Amino acid sequence: xxxxxxxxxxxxxxxxxxxxxxxxxxxxxxxxxxxxxxxxxxxxxxxxxxxxxxxxxxxxxxxxxxxxxxxxxxxxxxxxxxxxxxxxxxxxxxxxxxxxxxxxxxxxxxxxxxxxxxxxxxxxxxxxxxxxxxxxxxxxxxxxxxxxxxxxxxxxxxxxxxxxxxxxxxxxxxxxxxxxxxxxxxxxxxxxxxxxxxxxxxxxxxxxxxxxxxxxxxxxxxxxxxxxxxxxxxxxxxxxxxxxxxxxxxxxxxxxxxxxxxxxxxxxxxxxxxxxxxxxxxxxxxxxxxxxxxxxxxxxxxxxxxxxxxxxxxxxxxxxxxxxxxxxxxxxxxxxxxxxxxxxxxxxxxxxxxxxxxxxxxxxxxxxxxxxxxxxxxxxxxxxxxxxxxxxxxxxxxxxxxxxxxxxxxxxxxxxxxxxxxxxxxxxxxxxxxxxxxxxxxxxxxxxxxxxxxxxxxxxxxxxxxxxxxxxxxxxxxxxxxxxxxxxxxxxxxxxxxxxxxxxxxxxxxxxxxxxxxxxxxxxxxxxxxxxxxxxxxxxxxxxxxxxxxxxxxxxxxxxxxxxxxxxxxxxxxxxxxxxxxxxxxxxxxx
Numbered sequence: 001x002x003x004x005x006x007x008x009x010x011x012x013x014x015x016x017x018x019x020x021x022x023x024x025x026x027x028x029x030x031x032x033x034x035x036x037x038x039x040x041x042x043x044x045x046x047x048x049x050x051x052x053x054x055x056x057x058x059x060x061x062x063x064x065x066x067x068x069x070x071x072x073x074x075x076x077x078x079x080x081x082x083x084x085x086x087x088x089x090x091x092x093x094x095x096x097x098x099x100x101x102x103x104x105x106x107x108x109x110x111x112x113x114x115x116x117x118x119x120x121x122x123x124x125x126x127x128x129x130x131x132x133x134x135x136x137x138x139x140x141x142x143x144x145x146x147x148x149x150x151x152x153x154x155x156x157x158x159x160x161x162x163x164x165x166x167x168x169x170x171x172x173x174x175x176x177x178x179x180x181x182x183x184x185x186x187x188x189x190x191x192x193x194x195x196x197x198x199x200x201x202x203x204x205x206x207x208x209x210x211x212x213x214x215x216x217x218x219x220x221x222x223x224x225x226x227x228x229x230x231x232x233x234x235x236x237x238x239x240x241x242x243x244x245x246x247x248x249x250x251x252x253x254x255x256x257x258x259x260x261x262x263x264x265x266x267x268x269x270x271x272x273x274x275x276x277x278x279x280x281x282x283x284x285x286x287x288x289x290x291x292x293x294x295x296x297x298x299x300x301x302x303x304x305x306x307x308x309x310x311x312x313x314x315x316x317x318x319x320x321x322x323x324x325x326x327x328x329x330x331x332x333x334x335x336x337x338x339x340x341x342x343x344x345x346x347x348x349x350x351x352x353x354x355x356x357x358x359x360x361x362x363x364x365x366x367x368x369x370x371x372x373x374x375x376x377x378x379x380x381x382x383x384x385x386x387x388x389x390x391x392x393x394x395x396x397x398x399x400x401x402x403x404x405x406x407x408x409x410x411x412x413x414x415x416x417x418x419x420x421x422x423x424x425x426x427x428x429x430x431x432x433x434x435x436x437x438x439x440x441x442x443x444x445x446x447x448x449x450x451x452x453x454x455x456x457x458x459x460x461x462x463x464x465x466x467x468x469x470x471x472x473x474x475x476x477x478x479x480x481x482x483x484x485x486x487x488x489x490x491x492x493x494x495x496x497x498x499x500x501x502x503x504x505x506x507x508x509x510x511x512x513x514x515x516x517x518x519x520x521x522x523x524x525x526x527x528x529x530x531x532x533x534x535x536x537x538x539x540x541x542x543x544x545x546x547x548x549x550x551x552x553x554x555x556x557x558x559x560x561x562x563x564x565x566x567x568x569x570x571x572x573x574x575x576x577x578x579x580x581x582x583x584x585x586x587x588x589x590x591x
Contacts, residue, residue, distance in 0.1 A: 095263045103256055109425070120414065127410070131403065138399070145388075152381075152525065164343070198337065213324075220320050227313045234306040237299050244296040251289035258282040384525045391514050391521065398510050401503075409500040412493050423486050426479050434476070 261282065 099259055099263055223316055230306050230309055234303060237303050241299050248293060384521050388521050391517050395514050405500050405503050409497055412497045415493050423483060426483050430476055430479050
């Protein structure tokens with residue numbers, strides 16, 4: 001027979017003991033297997049030596065084969081574990097790359113939002129410039145209208161001067177008749193009475209103007225105090241804004257850390273209850289950080305409102321200067337009163353060159369006719385001016401409505417843009433979730449195609465994947481519902497934008513109609529002025545109306561008194577307009 005057992009190897013106990021070998025190669029303790037054998041016992045009988053050595057050789061060979069098989073099994077299991085760890089590491093690296101991509105995406109979205117905010121600010125500045133230009137244009141038109149009104153007043157005064165010169169030609173006839181002299185004496189007494197009454201009215205007017213000036217100054221001081229307080233509040237809000245920005249950056253960093261932790265927890269096979277609690281706490285922290293971001297946006301909007309209030313305060317200061325200039329015009333009125341007194345003193349010497357008067361009895365008839373014509377023309381001019389003022393007020397209201405509609409349209413456009421960006425973000429999230437779902441389904445198929453020895457592990461993995469798929473399906477449904485809601489809100493906003501555009505078109509049509517009405521009224525005023533300027537003061541061209549015989553001088557005094565009362569009424573209206581503007585500014589500041 002041929003023995004299959006190999007011959008026994010020679011031992012190296014003399015050259016290198018096993019302790020030295022163990023100390024020299026510490027790294028090979030886990031990889032190499034050292035077999036310790038007993039030394040053969042030397043017996044006295046030579047006949048039994050050979051079978052003992054063969055049995056020993058067979059035992060050592062079998063032990064080596066058993067150890068070798070165990071070692072190969074351990075090595076295969078270690079290789080499998082290494083492969084599992086390698087696959088887990090690849091999955092973690094994929095999750096990390098996805099998290100990095102999401103971080104870059106969120107950063108790009110943040111930068112895009114900042115760019116959109118800067119563009120919105122630029123558009124707002126352009127709109128403000130356009131509004132300023134429109135306001136300047138309207139102010140120029142107002143100035144032109146005021147200039148035309150002053151020119152009309154000058155023309156009326158010239159007409160009055162011409163009539164006064166015509167009335168002065170009747171002084172010769174008045175000197176010839178003693179009856180007219182008596183009437184002139186009574187006229188002087190009445191003039192003194194009217195003068196005293198006018199002085200009293202002037203004193204009352206001065207006291208009223210002083211009170212109004214004091215009130216305007218007090219209101220302006222209050223406005224300045226409010227402006228200072230608003231500036232202080234804006235400084236505080238800026239500081240709060242900086243702090244909130246810092247907190248926002250910290251929140252973003254913590255959010256990224258939380259996302260990393262969440263990705264780690266989701267990659268684990270069996271998450272514990274502590275991990276669920278941690279996820280809940282992290283979600284609550286994320287919600288609190290979102291609330292802080294909303295508060296920061298509100299503070300930014302309040303800062304913009306404070307800047308608008310500053311601009312309105314500057315406008316109020318300009319109106320104050322205008323009111324002060326109107327108050328200074330009172331001195332001009334006093335000078336006019338003195339001039340009128342001088343004209344009354346020279347009344348007797350100015351009634352010499354009146355045409356169409358042959359007797360003293362014709363003077364009251366002539367003055368009555370002229371007075372009638374002047375009254376009619378003044379009434380028509382007053383009605384036209386009142387209608388002009390109504391048209392201007394309607395223009396102002398339409399301009400305000402137009403500005404409000406433009407602001408609402410801009411807000412609606414911004415909301416539509418934000419909703420579009422939100423829809424795009426949700427669509428990207430849905431696409432990423434569908435990709436993850438497909439990847440999970442592929443993994444499930446791969447797990448099902450494994451051997452029968454790994455059925456338990458694949459079953460648990462399949463259950464976990466199915467639960468994650470169900471969660472992702474519910475999340476996708478929620479995102480789809482959010483998408484539908486966003487689309488509905490977009491439709492509503494588009495409808496609102498259409499309504500606002502229609503309102504803007506209607507307001508533009510109203511403005512054009514009012515401008516046409518103003519042009520028509522101006523043309524009527526020009527026609528009335530031309531009618532007033534046609535008188536030649538001749539007996540052939542002038543119509544004489546039969547009226548009650550009244551004194552010409554009394555009529556002239558009444559005309560001067562009415563002119564003064566009209567000027568007083570104008571000043572009162574200007575002061576009332578200033579007070580209305582102050583009330584509007586207060587309401588705006590309180591809002």
